[in-house]
């Protein structure tokens with residue numbers, strides 16, 4: 001451990017060594033935040049002004065609660081900013097995308113000029129199939145450059161993309177195709193996962209039954225001999241590329257035209273189609289990529305998400321490309337062929353900015369430090385996390401073992417609905433393990449009670465966003481009622497559905513989803529709090545806790561625990577863990593039952609599905625489990 005520190009939640013402040021650049025170009029948080037508060041519209045206008053517009057906006061924002069319009073009457077095309085802007089200037093030969101397949105040496109590199117051309121060609125291919133502005137295209141692909149080309153090609157011609165992560169099964173895909181009324185599906189014959197083929201096309205075949213909106217299926221054929229296409233519905237990716245013109249001008253889009261629909265990861269309830277629009281989303285994704293990730297000319301940036309998640313939309317594709325970055329993508333999983341593969345990739349490509357999820361970090365902790373130690377990770381200068389609370393143990397490990405105690409750790413809190421980073425600790429600012437940080441300049445967030453009154457530091461409450469922001473979702477597809485709920489539950493604020501607590505400095509610690517709260521003898525416990533305490537025990541790799549009925553206390557805590565390698569389950573260990581939680585949080589949080597497990601039910605984006613554990617425990621129906629990983 002770094003300097004013998006105590007890593008209980010929020011008890012330590014890590015002052016990062018100044019980053020190898022000059023620190024965040026936003027300046028210090030206080031000054032930048034004050035600049036935003038003085039003139040929110042001016043602040044965002046300045047950011048938007050760094051991008052190119054076909055027509056300037058008349059007003060920065062129009063807010064008719066709960067409906068917002070940003071950059072009113074502005075006209076743009078996001079791909080013009082992600083591609084043409086770089087491909088026409090002296091950046092044309094800069095590498096835009098590096099793809100690394102499962103096998104070492106299996107690589108593909110596209111410069112901005114090349115990516116631009118691929119996108120224009122595929123945009124024309126879509127047009128040739130009758131796709132136009134406002135049509136919906138469903139993209140169901142593995143993590144290959146063509147997935148990104150397809151996305152950008154839609155945006156080029158004003159078609160709305162709905163990406164469905166390649167790990168979803170037929171019924172989840174079917175539901176999303178139907179809800180979005182997709183006209184075209186872009187898919188591949190297979191994806192590769194752990195050296196095995198995943199037959200995506202077969203899943204599409206099943207999913208399009210009884211989906212009358214679908215007119216064509218474009219298939220990228222990766223295997224040889226080529227998969228046979230057996231109906232006139234199906235067309236070959238390469239063939240339609242070959243038949244398409246090379247030049248496709250960007251469609252002129254209104255700032256408020258829809259850019260994409262993305263169904264949320266659905267840790268709870270049925271998936272919702274979140275709708276984002278062109279202008280505000282572009283500005284938000286660009287701003288945070290440029291300034292939160294502090295993107296520099298020579299950065300090699302790697303976000304380990306899939307474009308099928310919002311993290312991939314905003315921080316693999318739109319944000320980093322708008323910022324002109326070199327983006328690495330890979331089809332590899334973190335532990336195949338061994339848990340060293342990702343660290344070898346960092347060394348091999350000289351990755352400077354690395355963005356991953358707590359679930360991956362905790363998995364690497366389980367495998368041990370030997371793996372990252374075998375590679376040089378010296379190129380890294382900034383490391384980030386997203387998706388779940390980054391508990392202090394994981395923070396410390398990530399900071400020390402991966403960041404070499406020299407990189408800012410950006411624990412970024414945000415959502416599919418927010419479109420962009422909302423809360424984090426900017427590079428160069430003091431970091432507090434367990435705390436995501438403060439709202440970034442441009443964002444107004446708070447922790448409040450049910451009536452909307454700010455709670456005192458140290459008291460738990462609801463995480464809300466009090467002012468609209470450019471990349472906010474504009475609608476829930478076909479469900480205005482659900483959209484309005486976000487803004488009408490607590491005092492007209494945007495309610496994120498997360499519980500949080502603030503400290504005296506305004507740092508926010510996210511405790512978990514509000515629906516994951518456990519009430520033990522009248523005390524509210526966030527699942528993340530108890531899980532974090534468990535994970536801080538040396539034997540524990542990962543933990544999930546749920547509330548189970550208790551005659552005396554209303555609810556009691558039950559914990560599911562995955563042990564680190566080298567630790568065996570025992571009754572003694574159980575009582576050690578109970579004691580450990582007692583000492584960390586207090587008697588109220590002591591688990592009344594502990595079960596050692598090999599794995600935990602997770603969404604395909606890596607979030608623990610406590611709802612499923614609970615249903616198993618109670619012998620009830622878990623509800624919609626389309627997002628559950630097998």
Ligand code: 6R9
Nearest residue numbers: 265386387388389411412413414415416510
């Ligand atoms: C980007 C993304 C959103 C939910 C969100 C919260 C959890 C995300 C977090 C975090 C604590 C962080 N979450 N980042 N919790 N600390 N840094 O994950 O979007 O899939 O829509 O999930 O994820 O509970 O409400 P999405």
